[in-house]
Amino acid sequence: MILALTIWVITLVTTALFIGRYWWFPAVASAHGPALDQQFMLTLVVTGLVFILAQLGLGYLIVHFRDRPGRHVRYSHGSNKLEILWTLATTVLFFSVVLAGQDIWASLNLQNAPAGSLQIEITGQQFQWNVRYPGADGKFGKTSNTLINDSAGNFVGLDERDAAAQDDVVVPTMAVPVNRPVELLLRSKDVTHSFFVRELRIKQDAVPGMTVPIHFTATKLGTYEIACAELCGLGHHRMRSVIEVLSEADYHNWLKERSD
Amino acid sequence: MTEAVHVEPVVHQAPQGFIRKYIFSLDHKVIGIQYYLLALFSVMVGMLLSVLMRFNLAWPGTEVPILETLFPVGAPGGIMTPEFYLSLMTMHGTIMVFFVLTTAPQSGFGNYFLPLQIGAPDMAFPTLNMLSFWITFVSLLVLLAAFVVTGGAPISGWTGYPPLSALGEIAGPGLGTGQTLWVASIALFCVASLLGALNFITTTIDLRTKGMSMMRLPLTVWAWFVTAILALLAFGVLLAAGVLLLLDRVVGTSFFIPAGLVVSDQMINHKGGSPLLWQHLFWFFGHPEVYIAILPGMGVTSQILSTFARKPIFGYRAMAYAIMAIGLVSFIVWGHHMFLSGMSPYSAMVFSLTTTAVAVPSAIKTFNWLGTLWGGRVRFTTAMLFAIGFVSLFVTGGVSGLFLNQPSVDIYLHDTYFVVAHFHMIMGVAAIFGIFAATYYWFPKMFARHLSERLGKIHFWITFVGVYSIFMPMHFLGVMGNPRRYAEFTAFEFLADVVPIHEFISIAAFVTIGAQLLFAVNFFWSIARGKIAEINPWSATTLEWTVPSPPPHDNFGGRAPVVHRGPYEYSVPGASRDFILQSEPEMKVVHQ
Structure with missing residues (x-):
């Protein structure tokens, strides 16, 4: 009896907290973000119903069928009809939800960044993000890991002999123009990191030895924090940078200040 | 050629002398208790680390x-360093997953009760059984030694992702000797688990007594049997991965370390390895491992719900097939841990669908548990409370899986506290509830005395409300974007909001962990002073309840029992009492 009540109370409190959204996502700031949030909400509604019905049902069963005088057991080994019914029902329900979300993933990851996207290279290291812009020529210059020299400030191993490398900009924080597609090329020079910006709804591991591309379009002006989401060592919890989403003009000024 | 081979039954003579009887014992029951005590010690260490x-x-x-x-x-100066936090976290995960969740339900209870439930005098290979335990014991010692070596315990998490775990001290404290001990411990544990798995599988196939067909096995035996198959196929892969990592660390090979790394401004002299190779091998083991931890709990829950609802399990065949289905599918879902790892996005979509498939047999199990309660006569013993708690937690921990198996939704939730909430709910506390349920249920058989029901119920209430208070709020932390494996939440502006929730969780955790002392007291006090138990105190039906408590060295006194019916014949209409033992020859039907 008390157990059933407890289960019900836990269920109701949980449901209330999810409906009340007291602790929730930050406002979305990317083009693909709303679709992701919608898929989350769809999943929440479906799993929420399953959760509520199962917990309330469990509570009901243990109250209604508790041992008391005169209670007779309905001897039964089960029902194949019911087995087939709930197997089919859960299959259809769960697969429908999952299939509904595949499109979002496909558009983000199976398709390349739109032509003309702004390319930015991100190189993770213990415990900072290095952000490289190709500069005025629009081309990334050569780099080599043998040229990396943190103490001299060459964090990504830029090869100064390459003409295309001359105007590359390497900075510790990021800015992107609003409403323009951006392609990030994620790399790491030591261990695995993960590039995470909550408001943009993006996260991707930066794996040493690989260059992983992701793309997004920021839709809302503001400054957002970049966090590391893959355990990378003792400073993992403070591997922070910021990304500023600026108007096209402000973005150009921002980059120009850092090019000189 | 066709001459029948006559196999002499192995004669078991009870060993004399303390060492052969209790230390290097060949008796599956003693070995089961040894495993259980090892897990009990480990869980205390693991909880202290949590505090x-x-x-x-x-x-x-x-x-x-x-x-x-x-x-x-x-x-x-009395202030914990971030690397100390990470070493606690790594050891907490490793100890809990391997030495508690893999050890207690399978090696502990499985060892003790599988032979009893199938009517066998012992496991198929008693010496191998003893060896498995002692290798596990050494493995634990090797792991704990990491605490006291220079540099301390490793900081790379229980998943030990390279390059962090492969590069040595240059990548951080604890990644030198401590990490090497960690890998060695895991490798030893794999060897022990492989030996144990062979034993469980052979025993289940070969040593079932007359009449104990596969479809008359208690669901606990089904669970241990399928778990052993998973262990056999999964631990071999982890062993290989562990050996490769050890070679990278000690010999200088480059299985997991790519060319051209620069760590702390120094070039690393390795070429040609792949960090993703480790992740594939690790999770090929790691996902079945989740089911290695939880399947025995599912078996125990079925057994206990049926016993205390006084009703046959609903859909026995569906339950057995669901266990097999979960086992099978668990081997093709590992990529859902790697959606954002840089793996092909096409693979992600396939792994997403296979993972969804696992939800179906899980749902079948839940429905059948509810079906078992429906129309029953539910008795609320402590064991039953924990079994009902298991169902509740299994549902809660299960539904959050439907977020994480979608690559698109996982983009945001991956490596946040949402994941911490999910796996603690389902593989942590649900599995622990299975262990508690089994303990309260079988303690009278193991020690001929009851655990105190009064203390047991207090223990249940605090634990049940406690675990929800700890892990439910973590879902919201995940929704807020709180990354996991952070030593503190001081460096980010947005993390200022999560601190009050963490304070609440910590207080809930202290209370809940404190309540586990009640269990420890109950356990050791009841071994000596608990209420004396009858042979079959719960009026249950399976074979372990037909022998004295504790059972004699050879279990059935040299006479193999004969099984006449399925495992859960409760409240059979017309029968003289509300349960019929599997070994009862004639149904005692009273015609009216």
């Missing part, structure tokens, strides 16, 4: 003088 972790997460930078006395390196 320290939860303290640091809620109140980082607080000066606690006693910490400096206890951990002069980890907490200089």
Whole structure:
């Protein structure tokens, strides 16, 4: 009896907290973000119903069928009809939800960044993000890991002999123009990191030895924090940078200040 | 050629002398208890680590003088360092997953009760059984040694992702000797688990008594049997991965370390390895491992729900097939841990669908548990409370899986506290509830005495409300974007909002962990002073309830029982009492 009540109370409190959204996502700031949030909400509604019905049902069963005088057991080994019914029902329900979300993933990851996207290279290291812009020529210059020299400030191993490398900009924080597609090329020079910006709804591991591309379009002006989401060592919890989403003009000024 | 081979039954003579009887014992029951006690010790260590972790997460930078006395390196000036936090976290995960969740339900209870439930005098290979336990014991010692070596315990998490775990001390403290001990311990544990798995599988196939067909096995035996098959196929892969990592670390090979790394401004002299190779091997083991931890709990829950609802399990065949289906599918879902790892996005979509498939047999099990309660006569023993708690937690921990198996939704939730909430709910506390349920249920058989029901119920209530208070709020932390494996939440502006929730969780954790002392007291007090138990105190139906408590050395006194019916014949209409033992020859039907 008390157990059933407890289960019900836990269920109701949980449901209330999810409906009340007291602790929730930050406002979305990317083009693909709303679709992701919608898929989350769809999943929440479906799993929420399953959760509520199962917990309330469990509570009901243990109250209604508790041992008391005169209670007779309905001897039964089960029902194949019911087995087939709930197997089919859960299959259809769960697969429908999952299939509904595949499109979002496909558009983000199976398709390349739109032509003309702004390319930015991100190189993770213990415990900072290095952000490289190709500069005025629009081309990334050569780099080599043998040229990396943190103490001299060459964090990504830029090869100064390459003409295309001359105007590359390497900075510790990021800015992107609003409403323009951006392609990030994620790399790491030591261990695995993960590039995470909550408001943009993006996260991707930066794996040493690989260059992983992701793309997004920021839709809302503001400054957002970049966090590391893959355990990378003792400073993992403070591997922070910021990304500023600026108007096209402000973005150009921002980059120009850092090019000189 | 066709001459029948006559196999002499192995004659078991009870060993004389303390060492052969209790230390290097060949008796599956003693070995089961040894495993259980090892898990009990491990879970206490694991919980102590949680206390320290939860303290640091809620109140980082607080000066606690006693910490400096206890951990002069980890907490200089009484303040925990981030690397000390990460080493606690790594050891907590490793100890809990391997030495508690893999050890207690399968090696502990499985060892003790599988032979009894199938009517066998012992496991198929008693010496191998003893060897499995002692290798596990050495493996635990090797792991714990990491605490005391220079540099301390490793900080790379229980998943030990390279390059972090492969590069040595240059990548961080604890990644030298401590990490090497960690890998060695895991490799030893794999060997022990492989030997154990062989034993379980052979025993189930070969040593079932007359009449014990596969479809008359208690669902606990089904669970242990399928778990052993998973262990056999999964631990071999982890062993290989562990050996490769050890070679990278000690011999200088490059299985997991790519060319051209620069760590702390120094070139690393390795070429040609792949960090993703480790992740594939690790999770090929790691996902079946989740089911290795939880399947025995599912078996125990079925057994206990049926016993205390006084009703046959609903859909026995569906339950057995669901266990097999979960086992099978668990081997093709590992990529859902790697959606954002840089793996092909096409693979992600396939792994997403296979993972969804696992939800179906899981749902079948839940429906059948509810079906078992429906129309029953439910008795609320402590064992039953924990079994009902298991169902509740299994549902809660299960539904959050439907978020994480979608690559698109996982983009945001991956490596946040949402994941921490999900796996603690389902593989942590649900599995622990299975262990508690089994303990309260079988204790009278193991020690001929009852655990105190009064203490047991208090223990249940605090634990049940406690675990929900700890892990439910973590879902919201995940929704807020709180990354996991952070030593503190001080460096980010947005993390200021999560601190009050962490304080609440920490307090809930202290209370819940404190309540586990009740269990420890109950356990050891009841071994000596508990209420004397009858042979079959729960009026249950399976074979272990037909022998004295504790059962004699050869279990059935040299006479193999004969099985006449399925495992859960409760409240059969017309029968003289509300349960019929599997070994009862004639149904005692009273015609009216």
